[in-house]
Amino acid sequence: MNFDMSAFAIASPEVFLLAALCTVLLMDLWVAKGAPLITYLATQLALWATALLVLGKSFNSEGAFITGLGGMYIVDGLGDILKISILLISSLTFAYSRKYLREQNMWRGEFFVLGMAAILGMMIMISGYNLLVLYLGLELLALSMYALVAMQRDNSNASEAAMKYFVLGAIASGLLLYGISMLYGMSGSLNIIDLKAYFQAQAGLHTNILFLFSMTFIVAGIAFKFGAVPFHMWVPDVYQGAPTAVTLFLGSAPKIAAFALLIRLLADGLGAGQSSWSQMLMLLGLLSIVMGNLMAIAQTSLKRMFAYSTIAHMGFVLLGVLVGTEDGYSAAMFYTIIYALMSAGGFAVLILLGNRMSDPDNLDCLRGLNDRHPWYAFIMLLIFFSMAGIPPTAGFYAKLSVIKVVMGEGYLLVALTMVVMSVVGAFYYLRAIKLMYFDEPEESTPIVAEVDFQVLFSFNGLLMVILGVFPGVLMGICSIAVSTSNL
Amino acid sequence: MSFEQLLFYLFSGVLLLSGISMVTVRNPVYAALSLIVCFFTSAAIWVTLEAEFLGIVLVLVYVGAVMVLFLFVIMMLDINHNHLKEGFIKYLPVGLLVALVIAVEMILVLNGGGFDGEKYMQGQRHGADYSNTKALGEVLYKQYLYPFEIAAVILLVAIIAAITLTLRRRPNSKSQNIDQQVRVKREDRVRLVKMEAEK
Known part of the structure; x- marks a missing residue:
């Protein structure tokens, strides 16, 4: 096989983002020395320009998928939508982070450079159509994340969190890689399109013990990245230990990338073995929903509570994927995007309540928020409602569509568990709302935030209602995206 | 057994032994040296597989540069990691048992066939011009x-x-300021004190 450099034109968004990353890195050294605001603005500009590039390319694909770079790169509707959501949500999280980074003396250009590298890794994962490329994208994302978590060197909690994240992440990568090597041994190819053809031609796949063996490792590796029970141990510790700005970033966009990995590997490459992996996903998903919601009740730290609620939310995503239909995939995709938005808003409130003196983490910091600032309390109310799945917010519709799909495929008990555990989960969200509205404030320091933070935070909360009242737009985009990809 | 097979078993045996000793020896310097033996023997195996470039790079980069640096750091820091290995003997039986069970299970699964050997090219011998x-x-x-x-x-x-x-700048870190060191004058360092002669 021979290809020249023009083959890279298909990956122009990634190439652009890489070039922007290098430019920002150098600019931070020379132009923006001591003025990270320039670095920040350049990063935002780069993210928006990359999103526009993705958008511009997606109009050319005409509803079909294209592969390039020797079958290692795929452009399809699914990838485009996921990439644009990652870029926009990351841009939102960077805007929120600005306040935190300034207050906690982390206001350095490297935060944005490493963040862009993580985003590049996510984009490579999303359009990776080769096991090697998927793995490298995952590593690029993970490596940048480890460094971001450890960035506050003098904070021992952050170092501990980074260490745990690094060791467990390395084990997860090892599991995934071992499974990948087995797949290569069986099929003789790393390209997902060949894997798919190979496994579709195989009879009796659900009794092929070697296939099940490799798939177990792959599912375990993916579950680690999702933070699904029983591979969830790192999530609460890392969320709590990492600086809030990093937790905010870590908790939102990478979940979308993990969803893409799940779709590309299991739904696409190993789609023929759906009857086998759906059993594993069901177990992982149910355990996550039950454990996540129950453990979240016992938390006093808001970050840990969000971490366990993440685990529960990821259970919903896995259960949406397990049915193996296009409706299931698009419901899970909708859920993932909504989740990333909710999570960004949830962690933003911690940044909002913090100031130069304190870096709040406890649930008590929400006490009496309504007395201190009614509008922020209202926005937070919307976000909590959405997380709990109370209509008319987007979270309700996301939960509803996943449960509907699961019921439609006849998994009645699974659907019942999901509903019951959502009710249990509503308890700790409502407790947080009670703290905001019915308790006396512990602090009386005014809550100050810049205009862009206020506007984005309000928009984030109102978006929950807008998307909940008109879910058809995003849902329609998701189902078109899924139907145009090669599933 | 051909000469080549003999070489392979020799190198693999040394590789495994040095790998085990790397993990188990107490002295970190010995561990680093075992790792060097590991790299050397794997380089030798690569060379017998006609992957000369990889073999040479492994010796040049890993043995020549990385491991020397590693040894240097270990010797300079002089860390005693003995307390990290305290429970080694205590946990050995349990660990060995679990590892054995997993290994047997994996061997059973992987020996069941299913790897399609025909897909891969048989190793070809190449001439000297390859x-x-x-x-x-x-x-x-x-x-x-x-x-x-x-x-x-x-x-x-x-x-x-x-x-x-x-x-990062640590407030209490000790570092040299070359600029000031060079510009130092006699007056900064030596103080001449006139004293009365003792009687």
């Missing part, structure tokens, strides 16, 4: 150019991350 370096370059820079580029980005991120995490 360039392993060129073949490697063909694969790396043509077929796998995209993953290769991503690997390069990962290295870039690793550099940025390492510098971000280590380059």
Whole structure:
């Protein structure tokens, strides 16, 4: 096989983002020395320009998928939508982070450079159509994340969190890689399109013990990245230990990338073995929903509570994927995007309540928020409602569509568990709302935030209602995206 | 057994032994030296497989540069890691049992067949004019150019991350100020004190 450099034109968004990353890195050294605001603005500009590039390319694909770079790169509707959501949500999280980074003396250009590298890794994962490329994208994302978590060197909690994240992440990568090597041994190819053809031609796949063996490792590796029970141990510790700005970033966009990995590997490459992996996903998903919601009740730290609620939310995503239909995939995709938005808003409130003196983490910091600032309390109310799945917010519709799909495929008990555990989960969200509205404030320091933070935070909360009242737009985009990809 | 097989078993045996000793020896310097033996023997196996370039690079880069640096750091820091290995004997039986069960299970599964041997090219012998370096370059820079580029980005991120995490000003760190050292004058260092002669 021979290809020249023009083959890279298909990956122009990634190439652009890489070039922007290098430019920002150098600019931070020379132009923006001591003025990270320039670095920040350049990063935002780069993210928006990359999103526009993705958008511009997606109009050319005409509803079909294209592969390039020797079958290692795929452009399809699914990838485009996921990439644009990652870029926009990351841009939102960077805007929120600005306040935190300034207050906690982390206001350095490297935060944005490493963040862009993580985003590049996510984009490579999303359009990776080769096991090697998927793995490298995952590593690029993970490596940048480890460094971001450890960035506050003098904070021992952050170092501990980074260490745990690094060791467990390395084990997860090892599991995934071992499974990948087995797949290569069986099929003789790393390209997902060949894997798919190979496994579709195989009879009796659900009794092929070697296939099940490799798939177990792959599912375990993916579950680690999702933070699904029983591979969830790192999530609460890392969320709590990492600086809030990093937790905010870590908790939102990478979940979308993990969803893409799940779709590309299991739904696409190993789609023929759906009857086998759906059993594993069901177990992982149910355990996550039950454990996540129950453990979240016992938390006093808001970050840990969000971490366990993440685990529960990821259970919903896995259960949406397990049915193996296009409706299931698009419901899970909708859920993932909504989740990333909710999570960004949830962690933003911690940044909002913090100031130069304190870096709040406890649930008590929400006490009496309504007395201190009614509008922020209202926005937070919307976000909590959405997380709990109370209509008319987007979270309700996301939960509803996943449960509907699961019921439609006849998994009645699974659907019942999901509903019951959502009710249990509503308890700790409502407790947080009670703290905001019915308790006396512990602090009386005014809550100050810049205009862009206020506007984005309000928009984030109102978006929950807008998307909940008109879910058809995003849902329609998701189902078109899924139907145009090669599933 | 042909001479080549003999060589293979010899090198593999040494590789396994040195690998085990690397993990188990108490002295970190011995562990580093065992690792060097590991690298050497794997380089030798690569050379017998006609992958001369990889073999030479392994010796040059890992043995020559990385491990020497490693040894240097170990000797300079002089860390005693003995307390980390305290429970080794205590946990050994349980660990060994679990490892054995997993290994037996994996061998049972993997020996069941299913790997399609015909898909892979049988190892071919090449003549003296065959360039392993060129073949490697063909694969790396043509077929796998995209993953290769991503690997390069990962290295870039690793550099940025390492510098971000280590380059910081600590208030109490002791460092030399060369500029001031060079400009030092006699008056800064020596103080001449006139004293009365003792009687």
